[in-house]
Amino acid sequence: MNWAEILQESYAAAVAAADPLKIIRSHLPSPPRGKTLVVGAGKAAASMAAAVEQAWPDSSPLEGLVITRYAHGLPLRRLQCIEAGHPVPDSAGEKAAEEILNRVKALGPDDLLIALVSGGGSSLLALPVDGVSMSDLKALTSSLLKSGAPITDMNVVRKHLSKIQGGQLALASRAPVLALVISDVVGDDPSAIASGPCSADPSTYNDAIDILQRWAVVPPPSIEAHLRAGQQGKVPETPKPGDARLAHARSIMIATARQSLSAAAEVLIAKGVTTIQMGDSVTGEARDVAQCMASWVCELAEDRDAHFRRPVALVSGGECTVTVRGDGRGGRCAEFLLSMAIAVDELGVASRVYGLAADTDGIDGSSPHAGVWLVPETLGRARSGGINPRKALDRNDSLAVFEPLGQVITTGPTRTNVNDFRVVLII
Numbered sequence: 001m002n003w004a005e006i007l008q009e010s011y012a013a014a015v016a017a018a019d020p021l022k023i024i025r026s027h028l029p030s031p032p033r034g035k036t037l038v039v040g041a042g043k044a045a046a047s048m049a050a051a052v053e054q055a056w057p058d059s060s061p062l063e064g065l066v067i068t069r070y071a072h073g074l075p076l077r078r079l080q081c082i083e084a085g086h087p088v089p090d091s092a093g094e095k096a097a098e099e100i101l102n103r104v105k106a107l108g109p110d111d112l113l114i115a116l117v118s119g120g121g122s123s124l125l126a127l128p129v130d131g132v133s134m135s136d137l138k139a140l141t142s143s144l145l146k147s148g149a150p151i152t153d154m155n156v157v158r159k160h161l162s163k164i165q166g167g168q169l170a171l172a173s174r175a176p177v178l179a180l181v182i183s184d185v186v187g188d189d190p191s192a193i194a195s196g197p198c199s200a201d202p203s204t205y206n207d208a209i210d211i212l213q214r215w216a217v218v219p220p221p222s223i224e225a226h227l228r229a230g231q232q233g234k235v236p237e238t239p240k241p242g243d244a245r246l247a248h249a250r251s252i253m254i255a256t257a258r259q260s261l262s263a264a265a266e267v268l269i270a271k272g273v274t275t276i277q278m279g280d281s282v283t284g285e286a287r288d289v290a291q292c293m294a295s296w297v298c299e300l301a302e303d304r305d306a307h308f309r310r311p312v313a314l315v316s317g318g319e320c321t322v323t324v325r326g327d328g329r330g331g332r333c334a335e336f337l338l339s340m341a342i343a344v345d346e347l348g349v350a351s352r353v354y355g356l357a358a359d360t361d362g363i364d365g366s367s368p369h370a371g372v373w374l375v376p377e378t379l380g381r382a383r384s385g386g387i388n389p390r391k392a393l394d395r396n397d398s399l400a401v402f403e404p405l406g407q408v409i410t411t412g413p414t415r416t417n418v419n420d421f422r423v424v425l426i427i
Contacts, residue, residue: 001271003311003354003375003425003427004354004356004373004375006267006268006271006273006425007354007355007356007373007423007425008356008373008409009267010264010265010267010268010315010356010423011264011356011358011370011371011409011421011423013260013263013264013266013267014260014261014263014264014360014418014421015260015360015411015414015416015421016263017255017259017260017262017263017264017418018044018182018255018256018259018260018360018416018417018418019047019416020044020047020048020050020051020182020254020255020415020416021047021050021051021054023051023254023255024048024051024052024055024180024254025051025054025055027180027252027254028052028055028056028114029112029178031056031057031060031061031112032110032111032112032175032176033110034061034108034110034111034112034175035061035062035063035111035112036056036060036061036062036063036064036111036112036113036114037063037064037103037104037107037111037112037113037114037175038052038062038063038064038065038066038079038114038115038116039064039065039066039100039103039104039113039114039115039116039169040064040066040067040115040116040117040118040121041066041067041068041093041097041100041116041117041118041120041121041124041125041194041197042068042116042117042118042119042120042121042124042182042194042417043068043069043072043086043118043119043120043361043413043415043416043417044068044116044118044119044182044361044415044416044417045066045067045068045072045081045116045118045121045124046066046068046072046073046074046076046081046415047074047415047416048066048116048118048180048182049064049066049074049076049079049081049116050074050076052079052114052116053076053077053078053079056078062078062079063078063079064079064080064103064114065079065080065081065082065096065099065100065103066079066080066081066082066116067081067082067083067084067093067096067097067100067121067124067125068081068082068083068084068120068124068415069083069084069085069086069120069124069413070083070084070085070086071083071412071413072413072415074415082096084096084123084124084126085123085124086120086123086124087120087123087141087145088123088138088141088142088145089123089124089126089134089137089138089141090126090134090138091134093123093124093125093126094126094127094128094134097124097125097126097127097164098127100125100164100169101127101163101164101169101172104169104172104173105172105173107173107174107175108174108175109174109175110175111174111175112175112176112178113170113173113175113176113177113178114178114179114180115169115170115177115178115179115180115197115198116179116180117179117180117181117182117190117193117194117196117197117198117251118181118182118184118193118194118416118417119182119183119184119185119193119194119361119417119418119419120184120194120361120417121193121194121195121197122151122154122155122158122165122194122195123141123158124194125162125164125165125194125195125197126158126162127162127163127164128161128162128163129161129162129163129226129235131222131225131226132161132222132223132226133222136219136220136222136223137161137223139220140157140161140217140219140220140223141154141158143217143218143219144157144215144217146323146324147215147216147217147323148215148285148321148322148323148324149211149214149215149217149321150283150319150321151184151185151192151319152185152186152192153211153214153215154211155192155195155196156203156207156208156211157208157211157212158195159195159196159201159203159208159238160203160204160205160208160226160227160230160238161223161226161227162195164197165194165195165196165197165238166191166195166196166197166201166203166238166239167191167196167197167198167199167200167201167238167239167243167246167249168197168238168239169197169198170197170198170199170246170248170249171239171245171246173248173249175248176248176249177198177248177249177250178249178250178251178252179197179198179199179249179250179251179252180251180252180254181193181251181252181253181254182253182254182255182256182416182417182418183253183255183256183257183418183419184257184319184361184417184418184419185319185419186280186281186283186318186319187281188253188256188257188258190251190253198249198251199246199249199251200238200239200240200241200242200243200246201238201239201240202240202241203238204237205227205230205231205237206231208227208230209227209228209231212227255416255418256280256418257280257317257318257360257418257419258279258280258317259418260317260360260418260421261277261279261280261315261316261317261421262277264315264421264423265277265315268313268315268423268425272311273311273312273313273425274308274309274310274311274312274313275312275313275315276308276312276313276314276315277315277316278314278315278316279316279317279318280316280317280318280419281317281318282316282317282318282320282422283318283319283320283321284320284321285320285321285322285323286320286321286322286332286333286335286336286339287322287335287336287339287393288339289320289336290336290337290339290340290343291339291343293314293316293340293424294340294343294344294347295347296314297314297340297343297344297347297349297353297424297426298344298347298349300312300426301344301349301352301353301426302349310352310426310427311425311426311427312425312426313423313424313425313426314422314423314424314426315422315423316422316423317418317419317420317421317422318419318420319332319419319420320332320335320336320420322335322365322396324396325394325395325396326394326395326396326397327395327396327397328392328395328396328397328398328399328400329365329366329367329396329397329399331359331363331364331365331366331367331369331371331398332359332364332365332420333357333358333359333364333365333370333371333372333420333422334357334364334365334367334369334371334372334398334399334402335393335396335398336357336422337355337356337357337371337372337373337374337398337402337422338372338389338392338393338398338401338402339393340353340355340374340424341353341355341374341378341379341389341401342379342389342390342393345379349426350376350379351376352376352426352427353374353376353424353425353426353427354373354374354375354376354424354425354427355373355374355422355423355424355425356371356372356373356374356409356421356422356423357371357372357373357420357421357422357423358370358371358372358409358420358421359371359417359419359420359421360414360416360417360418360419360420360421361413361414361416361417362411362412362413362414363413367399368410369399369403369408369409369410370409370410370411370414371408371409371420371421372398372399372402372407372408372409373402373407373408373409374407375407378401378402378405378407379401381405382401382404382405385404385405387400387401387404389401
């Protein structure tokens with residue numbers, strides 16, 4: 001049986017389960033008396049907008065603007081799609097976000113605002129507060145990315161530097177607000193996805209300051225000044241849970257990592273694989289998560305766990321982090337799988353282990369690949385080609401192992417995003 005192909009089939013099923021073109025129609029309301037404005041930001045924004053266009057009656061007014069990552073756009077008929085910077089924001093995103101905010105402010109009570117929210121929207125929908133420049137916001141974002149801070153922490157900081165996130169987009173609308181959300185965060189909290197432009201924000205300026213201190217990130221002076229002013233009550237907080245001003249806004253979670261993991265598991269079960277779902281909230285340093293998981297892989301490979309019969313697969317989602325120490329190109333998925341490969345090799349069970357780790361958005365880190373896959377022969381082949389896997393891991397250069405072997409998954413933009421997908425198969 002070609003186990004590598006089966007793992008890739010399970011990944012394809014995970015991505016398909018979050019395809020906006022297949023899932024949005026059933027969540028759309030009836031057209032309002034007035035006009036409908038569609039706005040949005042995220043890696044899935046273009047495909048979500050296309051799905052709304054397909055489902056919306058031609059006789060009903062529809063207009064709007066969505067922002068997505070460069071190379072993730074789609075041609076649209078009635079809506080406009082702008083491409084901008086991710087994961088570091090840029091002026092294209094700032095300009096589009098400002099236009100979105102102005103158009104939302106112009107809505108009336110008989111209109112409808114549909115907000116299309118997906119992962120990646122925090123940097124794409126970047127409209128910094130007065131006194132903070134885009135260059136300062138870019139510098140802070142780059143520092144946070146290198147620090148290893150989890151995305152939830154990053155978003156707490158970004159909410160408190162934005163005119164539009166942390167519920168402030170919905171706050172600006174006099175029209176009813178419907179947010180359709182594709183989740184890429186652990187726990188599917190709408191306030192954390194794309195920094196929650198339409199959701200109440202439970203975090204505070206104090207939290208933002210604590211996060212920067214925790215991750216040893218020194219912000220530019222303008223950002224330090226704004227956060228301190230917020231801490232002292234000199235600038236308003238973001239709207240909090242229970243704020244009556246957000247009573248006109250509601251959010252619907254239309255795709256989650258858990259749904260995608262279930263779809264992947266169905267593929268594996270149909271092939272006779274016992275499937276253990278480890279959940280959609282596996283986080284932490286990618287190499288450390290792999291090391292911990294490898295101990296259980298060893299137990300299963302040596303039949304020490306009588307509860308499970310091989311072949312058995314460990315399936316997980318969530319978003320690991322990578323603290324950058326070297327100059328390599330490998331993303332968190334590639335780093336996870338290389339660390340796993342090295343660990344099971346050292347434990348003497350590599351001959352029984354296959355694996356796949358890929359981001360459902362089609363991009364793992366800064367590489368052109370969605371992720372990588374592992375077979376028992378991977379490390380041996382790499383060493384025969386003069387590659388030292390341990391040195392590659394230490395340099396954050398996992399692709400130096402997988403790419404020469406052709407063991408990469410290259411999908412291009414999937415235009416959805418429900419976080420990372422990982423499967424480790426023990427035969």
